[in-house]
Amino acid sequence: MTKRQEQILEIVRREGPITGERIAERLHLTRATLRPDLTVLTMAGFLDARPRVGYFYVGKPMGEVIADQLRKMKVKDYKSVPVVVSEGTSVYDAIVTMFLEDVGTLFVVRDQAVLAGVVSRKDLLKVAIGAQDVREVPVGLAMTRMPNIIVVTPEENVYEAATKLIDYQIDALPVVRVMDAHNKQLEVVGRFTKTTIARIFVELGSGRDI
Amino acid sequence: MTKRQEQILEIVRREGPITGERIAERLHLTRATLRPDLTVLTMAGFLDARPRVGYFYVGKPMGEVIADQLRKMKVKDYKSVPVVVSEGTSVYDAIVTMFLEDVGTLFVVRDQAVLAGVVSRKDLLKVAIGAQDVREVPVGLAMTRMPNIIVVTPEENVYEAATKLIDYQIDALPVVRVMDAHNKQLEVVGRFTKTTIARIFVELGSGRDI
Numbered sequence: 089m090t091k092r093q094e095q096i097l098e099i100v101r102r103e104g105p106i107t108g109e110r111i112a113e114r115l116h117l118t119r120a121t122l123r124p125d126l127t128v129l130t131m132a133g134f135l136d137a138r139p140r141v142g143y144f145y146v147g148k149p150m151g152e153v154i155a156d157q158l159r160k161m162k163v164k165d166y167k168s169v170p171v172v173v174s175e176g177t178s179v180y181d182a183i184v185t186m187f188l189e190d191v192g193t194l195f196v197v198r199d200q201a202v203l204a205g206v207v208s209r210k211d212l213l214k215v216a217i218g219a220q221d222v223r224e225v226p227v228g229l230a231m232t233r234m235p236n237i238i239v240v241t242p243e244e245n246v247y248e249a250a251t252k253l254i255d256y257q258i259d260a261l262p263v264v265r266v267m268d269a270h271n272k273q274l275e276v277v278g279r280f281t282k283t284t285i286a287r288i289f290v291e292l293g294s295g296r297d298i
Numbered sequence: 299m300t301k302r303q304e305q306i307l308e309i310v311r312r313e314g315p316i317t318g319e320r321i322a323e324r325l326h327l328t329r330a331t332l333r334p335d336l337t338v339l340t341m342a343g344f345l346d347a348r349p350r351v352g353y354f355y356v357g358k359p360m361g362e363v364i365a366d367q368l369r370k371m372k373v374k375d376y377k378s379v380p381v382v383v384s385e386g387t388s389v390y391d392a393i394v395t396m397f398l399e400d401v402g403t404l405f406v407v408r409d410q411a412v413l414a415g416v417v418s419r420k421d422l423l424k425v426a427i428g429a430q431d432v433r434e435v436p437v438g439l440a441m442t443r444m445p446n447i448i449v450v451t452p453e454e455n456v457y458e459a460a461t462k463l464i465d466y467q468i469d470a471l472p473v474v475r476v477m478d479a480h481n482k483q484l485e486v487v488g489r490f491t492k493t494t495i496a497r498i499f500v501e502l503g504s505g506r507d508i
Binding site: 089090127128129131132133151152153154155156157158159180183184186187190192209210212213214216217222246247250251253254257259282283285286287288289290292293294295 | 299300337338339341342343361362363364365366367368369390393394396397400402419420422423424426427432456457460461463464467469492493495496497498499500502503504505
């Protein structure tokens with residue numbers, strides 16, 4: 089779309105229905121100069137025109153175009169590797185693991201990969217300024233425990249994942265697969281965080297084709 | 299754009315230059331049925347055609363459309379209120395302030411608003427598991443200090459801000475205004491974090507017009 093066509097769309101979007109004469113006036117152009125642009129925009133489906141009414145906007149709003157795109161992007165294609173500890177790990181060792189692995193959230197697991205809890209920097213800070221010895225307290229006492237954990241599946245889209253992070257005011261989601269529907273056991277297969285979203289955001293903003 | 303027009307664009311994007319006959323074949327349609335769609339797509343600037351060559355794709359890729367949008371969104375319109383403490387505040391009180399205000403990063407200021415440092419949950423956790431008493435250590439000893447602080451201005455766009463968060467691996471940026479160019483003093487006027495980005499992401503994904 090040319091610069092001028094964009095200006096026309098903007099005018100019609102804000103002020104439509106509006107006559108061709110009025111649009112020409114607003115752009116300090118003649119009606120004849122404008123005619124090819126109006127034809128293109130109408131044929132492409134962005135504008136419609138009615139006799140004695142003028143042009144009005146019918147194109148897909150930019151917001152919808154972007155929303156469609158975000159819904160096409162799956163969690164499985166953007167998740168990172170989960171960092172896990174066992175329930176008996178001390179709060180001190182959990183903090184050290186966070187520093188070594190450079191993550192803000194750890195997933196607590198049973199039997200290698202079964203999700204038991206989630207522990208954040210905030211949870212660990214709370215224990216660290218408390219009266220107890222961080223080398224004695226197990227991470228199991230500081231974590232959020234199943235079934236109170238908000239999770240996401242690999243097939244959900246990144247918009248759904250972002251919505252959970254915002255709605256529940258958390259920094260990270262375990263990406264899980266249901267191992268055992270009966271016992272509601274979940275296997276941790278990834279990590280989806282606010283950092284993941286910032287990374288997607290930068291990728292979208294870089295203008296590379298997606 | 300109709301479903302069929304989208305299919306045509308997709309074929310031309312992948313396989314172009316491609317003749318009208320070939321496109322018709324791929325869609326199991328006649329050349330005549332396809333002609334109006336090809337005309338619309340060509341006039342709208344998505345496709346171009348050359349004799350004996352066929353149709354090729356010239357439309358703006360989706361990636362660029364989104365990138366343009368993110369560059370139009372300014373930090374000043376999305377920043378949140380900064381939470382500040384003074385340099386003499388104890389690490390303990392800084393942690394308590396973080397919990398009370400529910401933020402992950404505090405800005406340390408002199409004279410009410412002059413940026414002196416930035417302190418994160420990670421910085422405070424490091425002190426909290428060390429040998430020193432968190433009630434005795436001032437936050438000034440735990441913070442990142444000027445001029446090593448990465449900042450953003452209200453006029454920068456949200457893509458630039460996101461890029462800084464990712465490139466420097468930090469969670470939050472102070473939004474600043476230059477108070478005194480000579481002394482390089484910066485006034486803290488806001489906070490721009492990975493949470494801000496997640497919130498913008500959800501807003502974009504909701505499909506509301508922007």
